[in-house]
Amino acid sequence: MTKEIETIEEFIKESFVLQEEIEDYNKGWESTHHKALVFRGQSSEAYELLPAIGRGRKFSCDISILNQERNLIEMAKYQLPHIFRSDLLPIDLLSLLQHYGIPTRLLDVTSNPLVALYFASFDDNIDGEVFAFEYNDSDKTNYPVINAIAETYKFAFTTSNPLSLFFRAVINQPYFNEQRGQLVDRSNEYGGAWIKGCCEKLIFVNAIEQIERQKLQQGSYILFPNQITEYGDTDFCFNKIIKPIDKKDEQIKKVFVIKKEGKSEIRKKLEFLGISEATLFADNIDIICKNIVEQCRKIRI
Numbered sequence: 001m002t003k004e005i006e007t008i009e010e011f012i013k014e015s016f017v018l019q020e021e022i023e024d025y026n027k028g029w030e031s032t033h034h035k036a037l038v039f040r041g042q043s044s045e046a047y048e049l050l051p052a053i054g055r056g057r058k059f060s061c062d063i064s065i066l067n068q069e070r071n072l073i074e075m076a077k078y079q080l081p082h083i084f085r086s087d088l089l090p091i092d093l094l095s096l097l098q099h100y101g102i103p104t105r106l107l108d109v110t111s112n113p114l115v116a117l118y119f120a121s122f123d124d125n126i127d128g129e130v131f132a133f134e135y136n137d138s139d140k141t142n143y144p145v146i147n148a149i150a151e152t153y154k155f156a157f158t159t160s161n162p163l164s165l166f167f168r169a170v171i172n173q174p175y176f177n178e179q180r181g182q183l184v185d186r187s188n189e190y191g192g193a194w195i196k197g198c199c200e201k202l203i204f205v206n207a208i209e210q211i212e213r214q215k216l217q218q219g220s221y222i223l224f225p226n227q228i229t230e231y232g233d234t235d236f237c238f239n240k241i242i243k244p245i246d247k248k249d250e251q252i253k254k255v256f257v258i259k260k261e262g263k264s265e266i267r268k269k270l271e272f273l274g275i276s277e278a279t280l281f282a283d284n285i286d287i288i289c290k291n292i293v294e295q296c297r298k299i300r301i
Contacts, residue, residue, distance in 0.1 A: 006262035036137035038109040039116035052103035054242035069153040090150035095207030101289040128258035
């Protein structure tokens with residue numbers, strides 16, 4: 001469902017309607033089916049719902065996202081080891097990289113619709129969009145397999161990589177301790193199918209709030225696996241690319257089209273309400289990370 005928005009008042013009213021619908025739904029379900037909303041704002045309706053590391057790729061035969069991601073992460077850890085620490089869980093590491101400007105497989109979302117509206121209100125020459133995602137809040141947990149998907153850059157190969165190989169590799173990671181006994185005896189075929197099954201719906205994750213801007217933006221993330229296709233007769237593999245979310249995906253409850261004519265006034269009123277660049281971005285390490293990105297863009301495998 002799409003709704004055109006020209007004023008902040010319209011947007012707030014429609015956001016309350018969405019929240020009321022969610023609350024009515026939750027009254028009739030057990031806690032394991034508790035729904036919630038998160039929002040994603042984009043300044044142009046032409047933009048895909050795609051994380052930064054998947055954008056601007058001209059050809060599918062370009063450098064694999066797994067290899068590109070590995071270059072970016074290892075360079076960041078090398079130059080800023082006190083920030084991008086080796087002891088961080090994969091999702092928490094990606095979250096820090098994301099907020100300091102390193103492209104990752106995370107797509108930012110927020111529980112605050114006004115924060116999403118802020119990001120959609122730039123560029124007065126084109127309509128923007130705010131997406132309201134609906135998800136099962138009871139399942140928003142960083143299970144071991146989710147952290148494994150966040151760390152797939154360690155599985156970077158120059159050839160096709162069956163998920164069964166990935167499965168065997170990741171169950172040896174420390175965060176699989178509790179599940180290892182249940183999984184280690186599974187067949188190779190099960191490993192590939194098991195990972196694929198975890199990726200069939202959007203993956204909503206949290207990360208530890210380690211820096212001020214994470215808290216101020218009230219953010220969480222959608223974690224993207226690589227696009228998965230069949231490999232041989234009994235297995236699956238990660239592709240070199242990441243597939244964007246379809247804007248008609250069933251978990252998108254509503255799309256707000258932010259009309260370009262109203263963006264300037266919306267920004268003004270958002271600032272009055274305490275939503276501005278000054279309040280949402282509270283650090284200055286971005287310049288270092290932008291330099292890291294430029295260095296890694298020169299690398300080709």
